[in-house]
Amino acid sequence: MELVRLELKNFLSYREGELDFTGLHLAALVGPNGAGKSSLLDAITWALWGRTSRLDRDQDHLVHRGEKEARVSLTFRLGEAVYRVTRVRRRGKGNIMLDFQMLAPRQRVLSGAGVRETQEEINRVLQIDFDTFVNSAFIRQGRADEFTTKTPAGRKEVLAEILRLDQWAELEERAKEKIRQIDLQLDNLKWRMDEHEQELQRRPEYEAAFRQASMEHLARQEEREAAEREWEALRRDEDRARAMRERLRELEEQRGEIEGHLARLKEQIAQLQESLGRWQELTRRREAILAAWEELQRAREALARMEEASREAHALRERRMELEKRIAVARERLEGERRQLQAEIEAIVARAARRSELEAEAANIRRRLDERPALEEEIRTLKERQQALQTERGERQNENRRLYQEMKDLEARIQAISQIGAECPTCRRPLPEEERRRLQQEWEQEGRRRGDRYRENQARLQAIDQEQGQLEARLKECERLLKELSGLELRMEQIEAELREIRGELQRLEEKRQALREIEQRLREDRVAPEEQAALHEIDAALAALGYDIETHDALRRRVRELEEAGQEWHRLQEAERRIPQEEEALHRLEEIYRMERERQDRLQKEWERLEEERKALEERLKIMPEASRRVEAARQAEREARDRVIAAKQRLENCDRLEEELVQLRKEKIQLEEEKGLYRDLQVAFSRNGIPAMIIETILPEIEEEANRILQRLTDGRLTVRFRSQRETKSGTVQETLDILISDEGEERPYENFSGGEKFRVDFAIRLALSRVLARRSGTPLRLLVVDEGFGSQDQTGRERLIEALNTVKDEFSTVLIISHLEEFQDAFPVRIEVRKTANGSQLHVVR
Template identity: 30%
Template sequence: MIPIRLIINNFRAIEHADIDLSAVSLAAIAGRNGAGKSSAFTLSPRFSLFGDVISGISLDDLVRKGSTEMSVEFHFEHQGSVYRTIRTRSTKGKGKSTLELQQRVNGQWESRSAEKIVDTEAVIRNLLNLDDGTFTASSMILQGQANAFTGATAGMRKEILSQILGLNIYPELQERARQKAGLLNIEIEKAKDKIRTLDDRLAGRAVKDNELQDLLQKNSELLAAIDKDEQATKALEAQLALLNTKLSRAQQIGREIVAIEGEVDALRQERVEHGGRLERAEKILANEALILSKSAELEQIRGELASLESMKPNSDRLRTDLDAMLVDLQKLDEELFQIEKKSFETALQLAGREELRQRAEEHEQQSLRLRNFEIKAEAWNALEMEIHSLESRQDREFVRVEAEERRLKERIAALEQQEAHIHDSGCLPTCKFQQAAAAAVAELPLLRKQLAEHDRSVLAALALTIAEKQTEQQGLGYDFAAHRDCKRSVDDLREAATAFAQFSGKDELLQQLEQQAAEKKARKTAGEARRDDLKRQLADLVQALEPLPELRRKAEDLQRYARLKDEIGAARVAADNANERMFAIDATITAKQSRRDELALEQSALEVETLDHAAISERLANLQTVIAAARRQLAAMGEQIGGMKAILAALDADQQERDRLAADLEPKVLRWTRYQTLIKAFGRDGIPALIIENAVPQLERIANEILGQMSKGKHYVRFETQKELKTRAGLSETLDIMVGDWTAERPYETFSGGEQLRIDYAIRFALAELLAQRAGSKVEWLTIDEGLGSQDAEHRALVLDSIKSVANRFKRVLVITHIEDAQAAFDQVIRFDNADGGVEVCVA
């Protein structure tokens, strides 16, 4: 996180402040006590991000006295994006608070807030991966709280370090492992219950096997009885099959007689058809001469059609070429229009060249003049800032001088009043009151002398310096109005100068356009000649193709004579074949009628031989009824056997299910054991302790690098993460701070206040850098609030050097201090000055 801007309204002592930190890297925060420095740079960003962050103070108490509305707007950069939080508080009625989180996307603010304030605060914590405690511990050293880490208990130090290292995720991971282990344990217990249930069902399997064997024995005996009856059935079926064969033969003969009669009818119909073919063939042969004449005429017409049809593709080609040529001519007209239009515009532009040249030269002169104005303006502004600074010093010196003179005048007036009492009281000179008044009166000449000779030389020197700077400023000859007019003139002439710079290629462009226009006109003339030629050729071809429809109609009418010509030879053959086939049909009809009479005699004999068919069929039906009853009994027994086998199959499935559950149980138990291991690993003494153990050397290295610079190499720190138990053997987890110097190591608490503060700073800087290196919660901002007062000049310089040395590890380092020599050590100073009852913030 990198702070960019703070906009504060009616927050604590601050009526209004707009603080732009975008250009600040390392700066001192200066201003009178109570101006709101700490409120602005430590409390307001925490309030805007996290809300109620000041213990024992309500939100209404943060609203500036005399106001009812308060707001803090905090802009910051995080992970490459710019965000802002806007938190407000109103004391009207029952009081109302609002909170808005926004992200800047493509130059616009887009809301990232939730519906409720508490949910939006959760979004902010998730975005930063920080709560207020960790944010403050890592980015701020608050006034009087430099030892917030070093002065805490060992357990609290471990807790702060755990938050900085992001170890707060491990309790959540441990809880997840517990939940998964619990779910897995439920599955294991369910599997065990299922196995016990299956074992109960499998206990009666032997009884079911015996019942199945009894049913199979009875089924075998019933099958033997059915087999005996079926043998008798087969003998009757053989006799009945022979009779059925004879009946079938008799029926077949009847069908053959019917078929022969049908064949005779078909032959008679065929004879009629052949008679019709013979009649058609004789007609074709009678008109042979006419058919041949019409066929010859058709061949002649086909020749003429072929000649005309060969000309038709030329007609289509000519139409296509003509259409394409018309499109090309239209395109040439459009291109020629655009070229002539552009040539006209270019010629118009070239006509105004001289005027543009003059304006371009004027632009160059005004640009040189503008640069001179800007140089003077920069010098003027620099002197203006010096004068403003001197006037501020003059105001402070004037207030001091006036206060001193007022004190002297008030003292002189009081003494003069006592002097008057000496003459009016009437007391004896030995009276204590008179003696005290006399002593006071004796002081009057000295006070009057001090008042008359009161030193105003600093005021005079400042006034002289201010006058010199103002004279120097006036000597620059800077004219703001002329500067503004010159800038406006440069802006007005810029477009003309740019247009004149582009004239270098306009002449050549005009020549190219004229050449292109000539080429297009030549192509247009050639295209028009080609268009006229294509129109003439197409007209001639259309005239030649006019007879084509009439020839097609005649050819279609004569087509039937061509078909009849092809049938003349076939007609002679058909006439001969028809006569032969009609003679053969007559002979076949006579033979079939003789066969029909023979079959009728055979059918009568078979009907006599099959008179016993009904009696044998009855005996067979009775025997089949007995067999069917036996088979129904066999089917019922089969169902019993099937049901028993189904029961045994279900028991086999139960056995397989039990084997599967037993096989699945072992890996689940193994997984449950692993989750137990994870629960222990994610606990306080597991991975978190290991991470702290590994992070402590890095923390020591950074802290000792900074502490060595602060103490000129005299001190170093060492963290103890384990110590021996006092009541029993073993080690306990801790985070003790041991500090060493040139003599020995001893606890942090045994060092002096100034030494402790340097140790505090070194460790807090190291903690801040450690957090700044964390992915996902990178806070590249460090604020130090009034931490230099307990240091002597030498060690204060060392602390300031250390602050500067760590500044390159952060994007923003802000030091709040009232010590002037400490303020002078910084190139950038953010000054809080009184302005109309509020606070004016100057970033220099």
């Protein structure tokens, strides 16, 4: 993996930050403690895995103080592919956004449905996790000698941690847990097998009980069947008695229905006899009814002719009223036109009187508008001067902020070396007195120069503020005048439009006066709606010719009403002649039905008396039913109890058969669990510290040793070599597991503790760098980044030069090598420096090439 670009926003001490790794092959990352150097490394791991070397629990602290969210975007290259991952943290639990994209060779989105799916895709592409990346790419501060200063057992633990061999301890514990689970299963199996064997010993007892219960059940079954036969005979008699009672109820209902039917028939016969008498009486007055009917028909014909004349007269009168309304509307319309023309003529005359006044106002406005070009030019000049002053003000303010910070830094540095015997504020070396005075004088002179420039800027800023106030006042006055001119332009347009309207209206004034004279003449001569007035004369002539008389019409209506009763009697006479034969026939049918219903009533009475006698005899016999029911229930209960005993005995025998089968299966399962337990015991041994982890360490030690000696060759001119010993012979002659570090100085092996601090550091650095290289190769992902976060103050000048030479030797194996150091002479040995400074706006990055 090769880093391309890192972008930060509100992350830890950074508000804004961007680092382009292009060309950063070998670089020093410098800056005071707390400036934010380690935060850059945290940003890389947080973007990729959401983890840092600190603050993993409460990640709200990753957000810059006072801000709502932190954002880190990291672009990296894997082979020919270029990727970009962006992670955002908003304050509050769970507020995480993660975006993953491929930028080359073609752009596409790789983000999943959520943060978890996206992280899984990042892990799949990287093929390396957080711990492996940190242990292989970072040599963190204070941990270079972590391996060499430990005891042999401690070295194995450190190596196991770096190689992540703790997974084998987890597997060992899982094997132990599986063995404990199998032991619990074996105990449970033994208990179940003992229970099964105890139950199977009682089989002969269960077989005898089953035979006895079967014989008793057969006897109880015969008793139950006899009781049920007696009960069924009684039930049949009970059904017969119930059917008889039902039939008696039906006969009672039928008797009641027949009595009601006879009463209704008698009433209907009386009503028919009365109706027939009325119809016969009407036929006896037939001649008088017919004479009145004929007179009614003649009166109705005369009334119909009079009604037609009335409708025609009504239509003519309605038409006459409509014509009169239309004539009135036409006259009113002409009156409205006359009034409208009079108002328009008066308005035109009144507006024409304002013509000279408007023309004078227009001439005055034109003189004012001629001032506009000069006013606009003055406004443009004022704004340009304002912009120039604003730019100058910003530049001087920025310069003063920088000068203020620089003076504070100089003051702190002067204070730090003001005492005799002071130390260098960066490397903590004692400063010679002459060097201390020289530095103090140079810094004081530099502070005075910056102070003079600061005061000069302050004076100029005050002058700028005064001039800007004057410019602002004049600009407001010019803009007010320009706004007034814009209002005058609008008024000018209104005046010109009104003058055009007045000239047009004066041209139409004579036409309107002529139209008014014509309308007034038509009103005087009553020449309004001539067609309607002609139609009105024709309607008056038609009404006179129709000759309709309303009194004659009323007399005919009264005579028709008087003769209506005779008409109704004529209709009843027609109905009587039709109904008399029908009602005579209906009366004969009702009398016959009444006779047949009386005969049916006698038959039902005889059947009811016979069924009543049979019912009483059956109910007397059914009195023994309760006792018979008790005998049946007792027999059934005895049979059920006997059957339950048979079922229980049979179930016990069937349970014995099932237990025998289960016992065979449990014995097989016991054998399988014992075999599985043996396998897990073998796995426990293999996963233990002296198993596979010891074999892995034994295998990787030669590779680490070879890599460390290759680096030491550069650091010590081949004088020092290192050798790892994983086993040694005890005094008793046995072999003991260990992890000793043997250092050879020009062929002579000496203990690690006898070497100087600089030599120890070179050995520590070589071993730690070798561990990083080996771990990176074994991860399967080629890492192109190395970060050395370690102090080199223990090295002399020669040692530092050799460390630089060693770094130059291995730099071609990496795309980027970052060295974090505060030693100025050490920083100057690198072609590129990344300076980190903490300012009021957060940490700032500055690359010096």
